[in-house]
Amino acid sequence: MATVLPAAPRRGRWAELFLLLIALLLAFMAYAQVALALTDKLPADMTIYCAGFTALALAAHFVLRWRAPYADPVILPTAVLLNGIGLAMIYRLAARYEITNPSFANIATKQLIWTIVGVVAAVATVLAVRDHRTLRRYTYTCMVLGLVGLVIPLVPGIGTEAYGAQIWIHIGPLSFQPAELSKILLTIFFAGYLVANRDAMALAGPRVLGLQLPRFRDLGPIALAWVVSLGVLVFERDLGTSLLFFGLFVVMLYVATDRPSWIVIGLLAFAGGVAAAYRLFGHIQARFQIWLDPFNTEVLNRNPGGSGQLVQGLYGLGNGGLFGTGWGRGRPDLTPLAFSDFIITSLGEELGLTGLVAILLCYLLLAQRGFRTAIGIRDGFGKLLATGLAFALAFQVFVVVGGVTRVIPLTGLTTPFLAYGGSSLVSNWIIVALLLRVSDGARRPPPTTSEIDLTPVIASEAERREAAQAADQKATQVVVRP
Amino acid sequence: MNAQIRRMTALVTVMFLALLGSITWIQYAKAADLRARPDNTRSYYQSFDRDRGPIVVAGGQVIANSKPVDDDYGYQRIYADGPLYAPVTGFFTILPSSTGIERAENQVLEGTADSLFLSRLQDLVTGKEPLGGAVELTIDPVAQQAAWDAIGDQRGAAVVLDAKTGEILALVSKPSYDPNLLAAHNRDDVLAAYDAWEQDPDNPLYNRAIAGNLYFPGSTFKLITAAAALESGDYQADSELEAPQALDLPNSDHQITNYADSSCSSSGTMTMAAALTISCNTAFASLGMALGQDAIAAQAEKFGFGQDLEIPLTVTPSQFPKGMSIANTAMAAIGQYEDKVTPLQMAMVAAAIANDGRLMEPHLIRTERDADLTVMATTAAKELSRPISASTATTLRDMMLDVVTDGTATRAAVDGVTVGAKTGTAQKDADHAPDVWTVGFAEADGRTLAIAVVVEDGGAMGNGGSGGAVAAPIFAAIVEAVFGE
Numbered sequence: 001m002a003t004v005l006p007a008a009p010r011r012g013r014w015a016e017l018f019l020l021l022i023a024l025l026l027a028f029m030a031y032a033q034v035a036l037a038l039t040d041k042l043p044a045d046m047t048i049y050c051a052g053f054t055a056l057a058l059a060a061h062f063v064l065r066w067r068a069p070y071a072d073p074v075i076l077p078t079a080v081l082l083n084g085i086g087l088a089m090i091y092r093l094a095a096r097y098e099i100t101n102p103s104f105a106n107i108a109t110k111q112l113i114w115t116i117v118g119v120v121a122a123v124a125t126v127l128a129v130r131d132h133r134t135l136r137r138y139t140y141t142c143m144v145l146g147l148v149g150l151v152i153p154l155v156p157g158i159g160t161e162a163y164g165a166q167i168w169i170h171i172g173p174l175s176f177q178p179a180e181l182s183k184i185l186l187t188i189f190f191a192g193y194l195v196a197n198r199d200a201m202a203l204a205g206p207r208v209l210g211l212q213l214p215r216f217r218d219l220g221p222i223a224l225a226w227v228v229s230l231g232v233l234v235f236e237r238d239l240g241t242s243l244l245f246f247g248l249f250v251v252m253l254y255v256a257t258d259r260p261s262w263i264v265i266g267l268l269a270f271a272g273g274v275a276a277a278y279r280l281f282g283h284i285q286a287r288f289q290i291w292l293d294p295f296n297t298e299v300l301n302r303n304p305g306g307s308g309q310l311v312q313g314l315y316g317l318g319n320g321g322l323f324g325t326g327w328g329r330g331r332p333d334l335t336p337l338a339f340s341d342f343i344i345t346s347l348g349e350e351l352g353l354t355g356l357v358a359i360l361l362c363y364l365l366l367a368q369r370g371f372r373t374a375i376g377i378r379d380g381f382g383k384l385l386a387t388g389l390a391f392a393l394a395f396q397v398f399v400v401v402g403g404v405t406r407v408i409p410l411t412g413l414t415t416p417f418l419a420y421g422g423s424s425l426v427s428n429w430i431i432v433a434l435l436l437r438v439s440d441g442a443r444r445p446p447p448t449t450s451e452i453d454l455t456p457v458i459a460s461e462a463e464r465r466e467a468a469q470a471a472d473q474k475a476t477q478v479v480v481r482p
Numbered sequence: 483m484n485a486q487i488r489r490m491t492a493l494v495t496v497m498f499l500a501l502l503g504s505i506t507w508i509q510y511a512k513a514a515d516l517r518a519r520p521d522n523t524r525s526y527y528q529s530f531d532r533d534r535g536p537i538v539v540a541g542g543q544v545i546a547n548s549k550p551v552d553d554d555y556g557y558q559r560i561y562a563d564g565p566l567y568a569p570v571t572g573f574f575t576i577l578p579s580s581t582g583i584e585r586a587e588n589q590v591l592e593g594t595a596d597s598l599f600l601s602r603l604q605d606l607v608t609g610k611e612p613l614g615g616a617v618e619l620t621i622d623p624v625a626q627q628a629a630w631d632a633i634g635d636q637r638g639a640a641v642v643l644d645a646k647t648g649e650i651l652a653l654v655s656k657p658s659y660d661p662n663l664l665a666a667h668n669r670d671d672v673l674a675a676y677d678a679w680e681q682d683p684d685n686p687l688y689n690r691a692i693a694g695n696l697y698f699p700g701s702t703f704k705l706i707t708a709a710a711a712l713e714s715g716d717y718q719a720d721s722e723l724e725a726p727q728a729l730d731l732p733n734s735d736h737q738i739t740n741y742a743d744s745s746c747s748s749s750g751t752m753t754m755a756a757a758l759t760i761s762c763n764t765a766f767a768s769l770g771m772a773l774g775q776d777a778i779a780a781q782a783e784k785f786g787f788g789q790d791l792e793i794p795l796t797v798t799p800s801q802f803p804k805g806m807s808i809a810n811t812a813m814a815a816i817g818q819y820e821d822k823v824t825p826l827q828m829a830m831v832a833a834a835i836a837n838d839g840r841l842m843e844p845h846l847i848r849t850e851r852d853a854d855l856t857v858m859a860t861t862a863a864k865e866l867s868r869p870i871s872a873s874t875a876t877t878l879r880d881m882m883l884d885v886v887t888d889g890t891a892t893r894a895a896v897d898g899v900t901v902g903a904k905t906g907t908a909q910k911d912a913d914h915a916p917d918v919w920t921v922g923f924a925e926a927d928g929r930t931l932a933i934a935v936v937v938e939d940g941g942a943m944g945n946g947g948s949g950g951a952v953a954a955p956i957f958a959a960i961v962e963a964v965f966g967e
Contacts (some may be wrong), residue, residue, distance in 0.1 A: 188920060241588050251493075255490060312524075315519070317505065317516070318508065319513075319524045320509055320515025353509035360501055368491060371488075374483075375484050376489045404505040405501065405508060407501060481794075
C-alpha cells in the first residue's frame with residue numbers, strides 16, 4: 001500500500017532570497033527618497049550603491065546556501081533591511097551636516113565601509129565556524145579576551161573619553177568600542193561555563209524563604225559579573241553597557257539553571273550597586289532627573305548633563321506623529337547625536353509611529369528567530385549561546401529605545417544595525433552570523449541511523465536528563481497510538 | 483531549558499510592548515502637546531522651512547518671495563522695494579510677531595489655507611513637498627510709487643481707492659522701514675533693527691494709512707457735516723448758513739475763527755456750497771451746532787467711523803466723540819476737538835460721494851492662488867453700506883468740484899481729469915505745525931479714484947503749510963501718474 005516517505009526538509013533558501021529582495025528594495029527606496037526630498041534628484045551613486053549592496057547581500061545568501069543551507073531564512077533579510085534603513089538615515093543626516101556640521105559630513109561613507117566590513121565579517125564567521133560547538137573549546141579564552149575588551153579603554157594612552165563615557169580605544173586613526181565585541185565573547189564564555197556547571201548551580205544550596213539559594217562557591221561567576229559590570233559603570237561611566245552585561249548574565253544564569261533565585265539575587269545586587277552609585281556620582285543622579293523631569297527648566301538648561309538632547313528627541317518624535325514627515329523632510333539633525341544614540345528618534349520623526357513600530361517589530365522578529373533557534377538546537381551550549389545572543393540584541397534595543405522614549409533612564413548604547421558606528425555594526429553582523437550558524441544546526445534534519453556518531457559525548461547531568469525525557473515522550477507517543 | 487527560553491521570549495515581548503506603548507503615547511497621544519511647546523524649535527523652524535508663496539502686486543510684479551538658503555530656517559524671505567510696500571506686506575520674522583499681509587494671509591502663503599485644500603491633497607498623493615500659495619494684491623505699483631515719490635521726505639500717508647470696486651490701489655506710509663532687516667535669521671540683528679525703529683521719534687513702524695496714532699481730519703470733516711445736513715432734508719447746497727468772522731461758542735470763552743482769521747462773507751451769511759469751497763469754519767461750526775452731535779455722529783458712523791474693518795489688515799476705527807458740549811460739537815463739526823481719523827477712512831468718504839452714495843468694501847487682496855498660480859479665490863467687489871443717498875452724493879460731488887475749480891484745492895486739478903476734493907489744515911497744538919490734508923476723487927477713462935493724502939506738521943512748509951499748498955500737489959501727482967499710464 002502507500003508508503004510514508006519523510007518530506008524533504010524545507011531549507012527556506014528561496015524564501016530567504018525573496019525576503020532579501022524585498023529588504024533591498026525597501027532600503028533602496030529609502031535611499032532614493034532621501035535624495036529626492038533633499039535635492040529633487042536621484043543620488044549620483046544610486047546605481048553603484050544598489051549594485052554594491054545587492055552583491056553584498058547576495059554573497060551572504062550564497063555563502064549560506066553553500067555552508068549553512070538550513071539556516072533560518074528570516075534572520076539575514078531582517079538584518080539587511082535594518083542596516084539599509086540605518087544607512088539611508090545616516091546618509092540623510094550627513095547631507096544636512098555638510099551644511100551645519102562639516103565634521104560629521106563623512107559619516108555616510110564611513111558607515112557604508114563598515115557595512116561592507118560587517119557583512120564580510122559575518123560571512124567569514126559562517127565559513128570559519130563550521131559547527132558552533134567548536135566555540136565551546138574557547139570558553140576561557142573568550143572570557144579573558146572579553147574582560148580585556150571591557151577594561152582596555154581604561155588604559156591610559158589607548159582609551160579615550162567621549163560624550164562622558166570612557167569606552168573607546170584609539171589606535172592610530174581607528175577608534176573602536178571594544179565592549180561591543182566583548183558582548184559576543186562573554187556570551188560565548190557564559191554559555192560554555194554555564195553548560196558545564198549548571199547542575200551544581202541548580203541543585204546544590206540551601207532553601208531560604210522558598211528560594212533555592214546557590215552555594216556560596218557557586219556565587220563566583222555571578223559575583224565576577226557583578227564586579228565587572230559595576231566596574232564598567234564606575235570607571236567607564238557607561239551605564240548602558242553595564243546594564244546590558246548584567247541583564248545578559250542574569251538571564252543566561254536563569255535559563256541554564258531554572259532557578260528564579262538568580263534573577264532575584266541579580267536584581268537585588270544590581271539595584272544595590274546602582275543605589276550606591278546614585279549616592280556617589282553626580283552624573284547618575286542627573287540621569288535620573290532627566291528621566292523623571294526632562295521639561296523642568298533647570299534640568300533642561302543644565303550644562304553639561306541637561307535634558308536638552310532627550311527633549312529634542314521627544315520633539316522629533318512628536319513632529320513625526322503617526323505617519324512622519326517623510327524621508328528628508330523633518331529636522332532630525334536638531335537632536336544631538338541624531339545618527340547614533342538618537343537614530344531611533346530621527347527615524348520616528350521622518351517615518352512616524354508607523355515606521356517606528358515596523359522597525360521595532362523587525363527587532364522583535366530577529367530576537368524571536370534567535371529564541372526559536374535556541375529551542376530548536378539540541379545541545380545545551382547552543383541553546384545558551386542562541387538565547388544569550390538573541391537576548392543581548394533585544395535587550396540592547398530595549399535599553400536604548402527605552403532610554404530615548406523615557407521607559408527607563410537614558411543610557412548610552414547603540415541601536416543595533418541602525419546607529420552609526422563600526423564596532424557596533426561589525427559586532428551585530430557577527431551575532432547574526434552566529435545565530436545563522438546555530439539555526440542551521442537547529443533546523444538540519446536529524447542524521448539517519450547510519451550517520452549517527454557513536455563516539456560517546458561527555459554530556460552534563462541535565463543534558464542526560466533531557467535526553468531521557470525526550471525518550472520518554474517518544475515512548476508515550478508510541479503507547480498512545482490506537 | 484526550553485521552558486525558560488520560552489519565558490525569556492515572553493519577557494522580551496513584554497519589553498517590546500512597553501516600547502511600543504511608549505512611542506504610541508509620545509507620537510500619537512502627546513504629539514500635539516509636544517509640537518505646541520514654546521521651546522520646540524522644530525515647529526518653529528518648520529514654519530520657515532517651506533517654500534512660502536510670493537506676494538504680487540497688480541500686473542504681476544513680485545514684492546515678497548522666498549529663496550532657499552543653507553541655514554536652520556531653510557528659506558529667506560526677500561522684499562523687493564521693501565520700504566515702499568512695507569505698510570502692505572508687513573514682515574515675516576523669526577520673532578513671533580509677523581505683520582501685514584504676511585500675517586493676515588499666512589495660511590495661503592504657507593500653503594495651509596482651506597482654499598488650497600485641493601492642491602494640498604494632490605501634493606499628498608504625489609508626494610510633492612507642499613508649496614505656499616501666492617497672494618495677488620490690488621495695489622497698483624504706479625499709484626504706490628507716485629504717492630511715495632510725491633510725499634518725498636515728509637511724514638505722512640496716502641491711500642488710493644478704486645471707488646467703484648473698493649480695490650486699494652495705493653497704501654503709503656512715510657517714513658517707512660525695510661522689512662528685509664526684520665526678516666533676517668539672526669535674532670539679535672532683528673531685535674536691534676526693530677528696537678531702533680521702535681525708538682525712532684518719527685515712528686517708521688506706524689502704518690499711518692490705516693493705523694498709527696490717527697489724525698485730526700480738520701476741514702476734510704466738513705464733507706461729513708455737509709452730508710449730514712443734506713441727508714437731514716433741511717438743507718440744500720444753496721441753503722444760507724451763518725458765517726460770521728468769529729463765532730462765539732456758547733458756555734465757553736472760546737471763539738472759532740477762519741483760516742488766517744479771514745472773513746468768509748461780507749454779508750455774514752453764505753450758501754453751504756460757497757462755505758465748502760472756501761472752507762469757512764464759522765459757517766460749518768454753526769451748521770454743526772444746528773444739526774446737533776447725534777446727527778453728525780450718525781452720519782460719520784454710516785461712513786465707517788467706529789466700525790471694525792479688515793482689508794484684511796486690521797484698520798483702526800476712526801472716532802467721532804460722544805457726549806460733547808455744544809461748544810465742542812461746533813469744534814468737532816469742523817474736524818477738531820477729538821475727531822480722529824485714518825487716511826483710509828477719509829478716502830472711503832470721498833469714494834462713497836464719487837460712487838453715487840455706495841461705499842464699496844475696501845480690500846487689498848485681488849486673488850489667492852496655489853503654487854501653480856491657479857486662482858483659488860477671488861475677492862468680489864462688495865457694497866459695504868450706503869451712507870448717503872444718490873442725490874446727496876451728486877450735490878456733494880458738485881460742491882467738491884467747485885473746491886478744485888474755485889476754492890482751496892486748485893492745486894489738485896489735473897488736465898483732462900475730473901477732480902473734486904476737499905482740503906484740510908488740522909490744528910494740533912502750539913508746538914506743532916498743523917497736519918494738512920487733501921481728500922477727493924478723480925474721474926477719467928471710466929474709472930473713479932478716491933484719494934486721501936495727509937502730511938504731518940505742514941510737511942516741508944511747516945507752520946506756513948496748508949492742505950491746499952502741501953497735500954493738494956501730492957494728490958495731483960498721484961492722479962497724473964495713474965491716468966497718465
